[in-house]
Amino acid sequence: MSKKIASIRGMNDILPEQTPLWQWLEARVRAVLGAYGYQEIRTPILEQTDLFKRSIGEVTDIVEKEMYTFEDRNGDSLTLRPEGTASCVRAAEEHGLLYNQSRRLWYQGPMFRHERPQAGRYRQFHQIGVETFGMQGPDIDAEVILLTARLWKELGLADQVTLELNSLGDSDDRARYREALVAYLKEHQAGLDEDSRKRLERSPLRVLDSKDAGTREVLENAPRLADYLNDEARAHFQSLRELLDRAGIEYVINPYLVRGLDYYGKTVFEWTTRALGAQGTVCAGGRYDGLVEQLGGKPTPAVGFAMGIERLILLIEQRNPELPAPLALYITAMGDVQAHALALAERLRDALPGVGIQCHCGGGSFKSQMKKADRSGARFALILGEDEVAAGTVTVKPLREQSEQVQLANDEAGPWLASRLAG
Ligand code: ATP
Ligand code: MG
Numbered sequence: 001m002s003k004k005i006a007s008i009r010g011m012n013d014i015l016p017e018q019t020p021l022w023q024w025l026e027a028r029v030r031a032v033l034g035a036y037g038y039q040e041i042r043t044p045i046l047e048q049t050d051l052f053k054r055s056i057g058e059v060t061d062i063v064e065k066e067m068y069t070f071e072d073r074n075g076d077s078l079t080l081r082p083e084g085t086a087s088c089v090r091a092a093e094e095h096g097l098l099y100n101q102s103r104r105l106w107y108q109g110p111m112f113r114h115e116r117p118q119a120g121r122y123r124q125f126h127q128i129g130v131e132t133f134g135m136q137g138p139d140i141d142a143e144v145i146l147l148t149a150r151l152w153k154e155l156g157l158a159d160q161v162t163l164e165l166n167s168l169g170d171s172d173d174r175a176r177y178r179e180a181l182v183a184y185l186k187e188h189q190a191g192l193d194e195d196s197r198k199r200l201e202r203s204p205l206r207v208l209d210s211k212d213a214g215t216r217e218v219l220e221n222a223p224r225l226a227d228y229l230n231d232e233a234r235a236h237f238q239s240l241r242e243l244l245d246r247a248g249i250e251y252v253i254n255p256y257l258v259r260g261l262d263y264y265g266k267t268v269f270e271w272t273t274r275a276l277g278a279q280g281t282v283c284a285g286g287r288y289d290g291l292v293e294q295l296g297g298k299p300t301p302a303v304g305f306a307m308g309i310e311r312l313i314l315l316i317e318q319r320n321p322e323l324p325a326p327l328a329l330y331i332t333a334m335g336d337v338q339a340h341a342l343a344l345a346e347r348l349r350d351a352l353p354g355v356g357i358q359c360h361c362g363g364g365s366f367k368s369q370m371k372k373a374d375r376s377g378a379r380f381a382l383i384l385g386e387d388e389v390a391a392g393t394v395t396v397k398p399l400r401e402q403s404e405q406v407q408l409a410n411d412e413a414g415p416w417l418a419s420r421l422a423g
Contacts, residue, residue, distance in 0.1 A: 008123070008124075009117055009123065010114075010115070010117035010122045010123030010124065011122065011123050011124040012122060012124070012310075018313075020323050020326060021313060021316065021317070021321070021323060022309070022313065024321075024323055025155065025309065025312060025313065025316065026108070026128075028151070028154045028155055029108075029128050029151060029154075029155075031154070032147065032150055032151050032154055033106050033130070033147070035150075036104070036143070036147050037104060038104045038105060038106045038130060038147075039103075039104065039105055039106070040105070040106055040107065040108075041088060041091060041092075041105045041106070041107050042107065042109070043081075043084075043087040043088065043090070043091045043107065044087070045080060045081055045109070045110065045112075046078045046079070046080060046081070047078070047079060047081055047086070047087055047090065048076065048077065048078060048079070049067070049069050049077040049078060049079040050077075051079075051086050051087070051090055051295070052067060052079055052081070052082060052083075052086055054294060054295060055085070055086035055089070055261075055262075055263055055291055055294065055295060056082070056083070056086065056261045056262060056263070057261065057262025057263070059202050059203050059262075060203065060260055060261060060262060061260055062082050062083070062113060062260065062261065065114065066082060066113040066114045066115055067079050067080070067082055067112075067113070067114070068080040068082075068112045068113075068114060080112035081111055081112065082111055082112055082113045083111055083127070083129075083261070083306065084107050084109070084111065084127055084129045084131075084306060085129065085131060085261075085263070085288070085291070085304055085306070086291075086295070087107075088105060088107060088129075088131045088304075089131070089291055089292055089295050089297070089302075090295060092105070092131075092133060092292075093292065093295065093296065093297045097133075098133050098134060098292065098297060098298075098300055101134060102132070102133060102134030102135050103131075103132065103133040103134060104130070104132045105130070105131045105132070105133075106128065106129065106130045106131070107127075107128070107129055107131075108126065108127065108128040108129070108309075109126065109127070110124050110125070110126050111124070111125055111126070111127050112124055113125075118278075118279070119276070119277065119279065119314070120276050120277070120278075120279030120308075120310060120311050120314060121279050122310060125308060125309070125310050126308070126309040126310060127306040127307060127308060127309065128306070128307055128309060129285075129304060129305060129306035129307070130144055130147065130285075130304050130305055130306075131302060131303075131304035132144060132302060132303050132304060133292065133300050133301070133302045134300055134301065134302075135301060135303070136289070136301035137236075137239075138236050138237075138239040138240035138243060138267070139243060140303050141236075141240045141243075141267045141287060141303050142240055142243035142244055142247065142249075144285065144303055144304070144305060145163065145244060145249060145269060146247055146249065148271060148283055148305065148307075149163070149249055151307075152271070155312065155316060156316070156319060156321065157273075157312070157315055157316065160273050160275055160315055161271045161272065161273050161282060161283075162250075162251075162252060162271065162272055162273070163249065163250065163251040163252070163269060163270075163271055164251065164252055164253075164254040164257050164269060164270045164271075164272060165240075165241075165244075165251045165252070165253055165254065165257070165267070165268075165269050166225070166253065166254050166255060166256075166257035166258070166267075166268050166269075167225075167226070167229060167233055167234075167236070167237040167266055167267055167268070168225065168258065168259075168264055168265050168266060168267075168268055168286070169225065169228060169229040169230060169233040169265065169266065170230060170232075170233055170265050170266070171265065171290070172230070173225075173228045173229050173230055173233060174205065174225070174228075174265075176228050177205075177223065177225050177228040178204055178205060180223040180228070181204050181205070181207070181208075181222060181223055182200065182204045184221075184222050184223055185200050185204065185207060185218070185222065186200070188218045191214050191215065191217065191218040192207070192210075192212075192214065192215050192218060193210065193212035193214060193215050195210065195212070196210045196212060196215045205258045206258065206260065207219070208222075208225075208255075208256040208257075208258050209256065209258055209260070211278070219256065224255050225255060226255055233265075233266050236266055236267070237266070237267065240267060251269075254270075257269075257270060259284065259286060263288040263290060263291040263294070264286045264287065264288050265286075265287055265288065265289055265290060266286070266287040266289065267286050267287040267303065268284075268285070268286035268287070269284070269285060269286055269305070270283065270284045270285075271283040271284075271307075273311075273315060275315055275318060276311055276314055276315065279311060281308070281311075282307055282308055282311045282312055282315065283305055283306070283307035283308070284305060284306060284307075285303070285304050285305020285306060286303065286304075286305070287301070287302065287303045288302050288303070288304070289301045289302060325356075325377040325378070325379070326356050326377065327356040327357070327358050327376050327377050327378040328352075328355045328356050328357065328378055328379050328380065328417075328421055329348065329352075329355065329356070329357040329358070329378055329379070329380050329381075329382055329417065330357075330358050330360065330372070330373035330376045330378040330380070330381050330382070330399075331344060331345050331357065331358070331359045331360060331381075331382040331384060332360045332366070332369040332370065332372075332373060332381060332382070332383050332384065333359070333360050333363075333369075333384050333385075334366055334369070334383070334384070334385040334386070335385050335386040336386065337384050337385060337386060337388075337389050338361075340384060340389045341359050341360070341384050342359055344359075344382070344384060344394065344410070344413075345357050345358075345359040347410075347414065348382075348413065348414060348417070351414030351415075351417075351418065352414065352417060352418055352421070355417075355421060356378075358376060358378070360372065360373070373399060374399055378399060379398065379399060379400050379401075379420075379421070380396050380397065380398055380399060380417065380420070381396075381397045381399055382394050382395070382396055382397075382413070383395040383396075383397060383405075388407075392409060392410050393407050393408060393409055393410065394407075394408055394410060394413050395407050395408075396408055396413070396416070396417070
């Protein structure tokens with residue numbers, strides 16, 4: 001036998017037992033996005049490497065360490081997308097979607113980052129994200145946050161997540177703040193962990209993100225970004241807070257909240273949970289008014305977020321949710337009745353749209369067929385043998401409840417099952 005080939009580390013198969021939960025989640029998210037009038041956009045998984053370098057920023061973990069970049073056969077440098085925003089902006093610009101109009105878009109799909117795999121952190125993972133363009137007031141910031149809050153309700157996660165908010169001001173504010181922060185941190189270098197000392201040189205704002213206890217202690221007396229905001233950014237943040245208060249959305253201001261992508265300014269937010277250990281952020285986003293221009297378009301205000309689907313799935317699994325059984329009916333076929341069984345299944349699929357019906361294939365004893373019917377999760381087994389075919393009937397045996405099996409004429413089966421399945 002030849003050696004088996006395994007999957008790539010950090011890249012997971014989503015198995016048939018797991019896909020119902022994924023589909024359930026995706027359907028709920030899709031419904032909420034539809035309820036807000038957001039339009040789906042689908043972009044390729046591969047993009048030119050420069051797209052990510054120019055948007056996410058050269059001095060970020062993603063671009064420096066995490067991208068899957070390779071040369072294709074033409075010698076072009078291509079990258080598997082590590083996130084969705086850059087592609088969305090590229091596509092919107094390329095197709096004139098932003099010309100004199102606002103847009104509310106969403107996307108979903110796999111993203112790729114070469115990180116150290118662990119629970120809630122993978123090398124291929126999935127995001128659903130939202131990007132809005134052309135709206136500069138805090139009302140759209142509030143809308144995308146309201147949308148996420150509704151999502152948590154729909155997914156049964158509302159009591160598991162907390163909204164954290166901060167404002168990053170504009171790039172001048174951050175430059176002035178960066179200077180003050182670096183000066184302060186240099187004075188207190190001895191108290192910083194090694195990672196933070198490295199970040200201090202290259203991207204000092206990321207030090208704010210450190211989980212190291214010593215560094216966090218140093219940060220307690222560090223200058224606050226909030227004190228460096230210009231008036232407009234301050235007013236924007238204040239209005240957003242008022243809109244969220246009026247909408248009854250609870251949040252905590254986290255002055256240390258920064259994002260690992262360079263394009264964010266003004267509003268940033270994260271939804272976090274305590275239930276997933278270190279991988280506690282399930283949704284992250286904010287405003288990125290400079291990005292469209294940075295990628296060659298006209299200045300265009302923009303707000304968006306992305307959520308990590310694997311982390312949401314982990315959270316939902318902790319609750320052991322009851323999902324509807326995929327199959328309702330299992331048709332067994334004993335003897336020379338295969339053609340009749342297939343025809344019965346087709347008739348029932350006409351009569352019972354949306355009901356999962358599986359027809360036994362491959363023969364076998366009555367006992368083994370009934371075992372399969374039971375294992376399938378179906379509510380009823382429909383037993384078809386030569387006697388039933390001769391009599392023009394089918395025997396219906398309830399598999400999940402204590403009631404007797406019944407024999408139904410062929411044309412009664414559809415209506416009878418319809419009323420039982422509705423109940
Ligand atoms: P983290 O701080 O956890 O590394 P991030 O700031 O890199 O997250 P974003 O780039 O903002 O994350 O992505 C948005 C969301 O996507 C995250 O909040 C998380 O839920 C999810 N996510 C990011 N990286 C991964 C990964 N490697 N595996 C699984 N989910 C991820
Ligand atoms: Mg990360």
